[in-house]
Amino acid sequence: xxxxxxxxxxxxxxxxxxxxxxxxxxxxxxxxxxxxxxxxxxxxxxxxxxxxxxxxxxxxxxxxxxxxxxxxxxxxxxxxxxxxxxxxxxxxxxxxxxxxxxxxxxxxxxxxxxxxxxxxxxxxxxxxxxxxxxxxxxxxxxxxxxxxxxxxxxxxxxxxxxxxxxxxxxxxxxxxxxxxxxxxxxxxxxxxxxxxxxxxxxxxxxxxxxxxxxxxxxxxxxxxxxxxxxxxxxxxxxxxxxxxxxxxxxxxxxxxxxxxxxxxxxxxxxxxxxxxxxxxxxxxxxxxxxxxxxxxxxxxxxxxxxxxxxxxxxxxxxxx
Amino acid sequence: xxxxxxxxxxxxxxxxxxxxxxxxxxxxxxxxxxxxxxxxxxxxxxxxxxxxxxxxxxxxxxxxxxxxxxxxxxxxxxxxxxxxxxxxxxxxxxxxxxxxxxxxxxxxxxxxxxxxxxxxxxxxxxxxxxxxxxxxxxxxxxxxxxxxxxxxxxxxxxxxxxxxxxxxxxxxxxxxxxxxxxxxxxxxxxxxxxxxxxxxxxxxxxxxxxxxxxxxxxxxxxxxxxxxxxxxxxxxxxxxxxxxxxxxxxxxxxxxxxxxxxxxxxxxxxxxxxxxxxxxxxxxxxxxxxxxxxxxxxxxxxxxxxxxxxxxxxxxxxxxxxxxxxxxxxxxxxxxxxxxxxxxxxxxxxxxxxxxxxxxxxxxxxxxxxxxxxxxxxxxxxxxxxxxxxxxxxxxxxxxxxxxxxxxxxxxxxxxxxxxxxxxxxxxxxxxxxxxxxxxxxxxxxxxxxxxxxxxxxxxxxxxxxxxxxxxxxxxxxxxxxxxxxxxxxxxxxxxxxxxxxxxxxxxxxxx
Numbered sequence: 001x002x003x004x005x006x007x008x009x010x011x012x013x014x015x016x017x018x019x020x021x022x023x024x025x026x027x028x029x030x031x032x033x034x035x036x037x038x039x040x041x042x043x044x045x046x047x048x049x050x051x052x053x054x055x056x057x058x059x060x061x062x063x064x065x066x067x068x069x070x071x072x073x074x075x076x077x078x079x080x081x082x083x084x085x086x087x088x089x090x091x092x093x094x095x096x097x098x099x100x101x102x103x104x105x106x107x108x109x110x111x112x113x114x115x116x117x118x119x120x121x122x123x124x125x126x127x128x129x130x131x132x133x134x135x136x137x138x139x140x141x142x143x144x145x146x147x148x149x150x151x152x153x154x155x156x157x158x159x160x161x162x163x164x165x166x167x168x169x170x171x172x173x174x175x176x177x178x179x180x181x182x183x184x185x186x187x188x189x190x191x192x193x194x195x196x197x198x199x200x201x202x203x204x205x206x207x208x209x210x211x212x213x214x215x216x217x218x219x220x221x222x223x224x225x226x227x228x229x230x231x232x233x234x235x236x237x238x239x240x241x242x243x244x245x246x247x248x249x250x251x252x253x254x255x256x257x258x259x260x261x262x263x264x265x266x267x268x269x270x271x272x273x274x275x276x277x278x279x280x281x282x283x284x285x286x287x288x289x290x291x292x293x294x295x296x297x298x299x300x301x302x303x304x305x306x307x308x309x310x311x312x313x314x315x316x317x318x319x320x
Numbered sequence: 321x322x323x324x325x326x327x328x329x330x331x332x333x334x335x336x337x338x339x340x341x342x343x344x345x346x347x348x349x350x351x352x353x354x355x356x357x358x359x360x361x362x363x364x365x366x367x368x369x370x371x372x373x374x375x376x377x378x379x380x381x382x383x384x385x386x387x388x389x390x391x392x393x394x395x396x397x398x399x400x401x402x403x404x405x406x407x408x409x410x411x412x413x414x415x416x417x418x419x420x421x422x423x424x425x426x427x428x429x430x431x432x433x434x435x436x437x438x439x440x441x442x443x444x445x446x447x448x449x450x451x452x453x454x455x456x457x458x459x460x461x462x463x464x465x466x467x468x469x470x471x472x473x474x475x476x477x478x479x480x481x482x483x484x485x486x487x488x489x490x491x492x493x494x495x496x497x498x499x500x501x502x503x504x505x506x507x508x509x510x511x512x513x514x515x516x517x518x519x520x521x522x523x524x525x526x527x528x529x530x531x532x533x534x535x536x537x538x539x540x541x542x543x544x545x546x547x548x549x550x551x552x553x554x555x556x557x558x559x560x561x562x563x564x565x566x567x568x569x570x571x572x573x574x575x576x577x578x579x580x581x582x583x584x585x586x587x588x589x590x591x592x593x594x595x596x597x598x599x600x601x602x603x604x605x606x607x608x609x610x611x612x613x614x615x616x617x618x619x620x621x622x623x624x625x626x627x628x629x630x631x632x633x634x635x636x637x638x639x640x641x642x643x644x645x646x647x648x649x650x651x652x653x654x655x656x657x658x659x660x661x662x663x664x665x666x667x668x669x670x671x672x673x674x675x676x677x678x679x680x681x682x683x684x685x686x687x688x689x690x691x692x693x694x695x696x697x698x699x700x701x702x703x704x705x706x707x708x709x710x711x712x713x714x715x716x717x718x719x720x721x722x723x724x725x726x727x728x729x730x731x732x733x734x735x736x737x738x739x740x741x742x743x744x745x746x747x748x749x750x751x752x753x754x755x756x757x758x759x760x761x762x763x764x765x766x767x768x769x770x771x772x773x774x775x776x777x778x779x780x781x782x783x784x785x786x787x788x789x790x791x792x793x794x795x796x797x798x799x800x801x802x803x804x805x806x807x808x809x810x811x812x813x814x815x816x817x818x819x820x821x822x823x824x825x826x827x828x829x830x831x832x
Binding site for chain 2: 017018027263
């Protein structure tokens, strides 16, 4: 049974596989799920104290979802990230006081966001521990961030500033390249992300409108960032998909057939990998309005948030 | 696109526009292009100045001219004047470029001058050459033209004149220092004192004979008086024929109670403004004036067509489509031989928020000037039916360009032109893989890759390639294909092309 079936997602399809070097993205396409506020109606307002992020839902009729580990950055203030996802009631603001500061030696509170991203994969995994996640301590991720940056030689004395990574010119270029290499497809609501053919994340948004807004933060800020770091540390084997051999003398139709088959084949090869992902535990975390948040843990020590509206799953963000 | 090992430049240096792409901030691109400008400038200043005679974007030419003006011409050892050119050829080129640009895009020409005053992030440059250029450009024109210019670009001209002359000289001229006025401004136009007064917010003597030469300026001040006094009747009387931006500015600043629709109907707009503000005029409820679409550039027409389509406005769509056909049939065609065109219509070709749809619209515009096109193949995208019954493609989805290549090869047409940003993701490398197979197995075709997206990330140059064998032609504007083709040869045989450009100079500006 695939992970989607285990969690009750129905009506999903798979789009054409997209690949850039070690990273592969399999688009998940499907209809809009539930009745969720559009991302344009969700606004990050401020940090009211270190460790407290405030969001506003301007939609008076629908609840809004803040994506898991959403990160906001701004000059002259301490950048912050959510410890998980968040639900905000219709037409209301909500403070999340278990958020993480991601800039160790920077003071100042944010007023709106200049840049948004989603935390890198490995740091997201650290926040799967409910003890860390629920703790109201703004500096709870500093040790992990310092470790995450270690060995990258960013010339900043090992301080726990996630910004040092994103703002380094060579890294910034590489991340933009990731964003450029992948494109949303029609009706896309999510994606399976793989490094060297191994699934490392599954993201499903409530609608293609949500995916339109958040895909870059995920592909660049979360998965792209992790891959760039692993490459810099030499911890991932350089690879690319091996393209099919075209026998000499093949006519144009034969060439087309071989290439078409290859494109279909990689899709078929990747899908069974999703069968291997098993949900180990489910912990209910929050109920707000019509929505509930459940923390999932997988047997591979991954996990993430599932948001349901009534019985219908509307949002999933799993790091594997 | 050819390059030399010594010079890592390409024709992108003439085609840069400071706007981000789908995936890249404009800062990164600017750094890459600035690097190329500096390289060529240091390498051969003469060639640097001569190539600005080729077609290019206003911004690129402004930046290159800024570099020429910021660096003294003598004593560098690299500014040798070719035999066939006059000593002042460089100044002539700068003046020519500015003049030519002002005929096509006046606002851009003013912006280029403002670069000298620190505009768009450039360092301020003020020397005898820049002073002359600025003052001559503004004041050396007939009264009617100067009158219109002073009303349309009041703030910008004020900044330029203050930059050129300094606050003290301006102060003295405004206090009727005739000698200084004649020295700096009167030499170009002896009647221009009311213009200077107007620019610096000193009301000219409205009943004086001298002001009579500048009726728009006079009208401007009467309109301003009406606005400050809240005299709506007079305001309406004087706003007729005034630039729309100016009227709206007064209306908003002085809270004049007058409907926007009335302003749209009675004030004046350029042809280009009328096309760009068509939707706003419609929203205001004003009676729309008939737009002669056939007078517009094909790129602007495509842009208008797609923006109407995406905003669900079908009015005049048929007329725009007709005008596109008309302009395409009348366009000066570029012949690259019998060809098949593959257009990348994937999502990234939709461009950035700053320049929505630009790469895709550029591709469509290129198509309109190419001759002998046997087939057009779209890769990616979504075909939608327009309210006027024709089907068009909008950029969407992934990029499997290899499919387009196979279809193109199947046509057996000798030239395959691919219009793409060079990002291939479904999956990466399949285009090159297919191309290599065809080339190694006796298929004879010539692949030309035109790239309408600049990329600082490109391995070299300004445009990302699909396969190492085929250097992309960077193309930010469909009208610059010729520039690219000439540029190819510049770097292969610099001296030959220098001679070619000297000839071009002589043709455009006269000999020594």
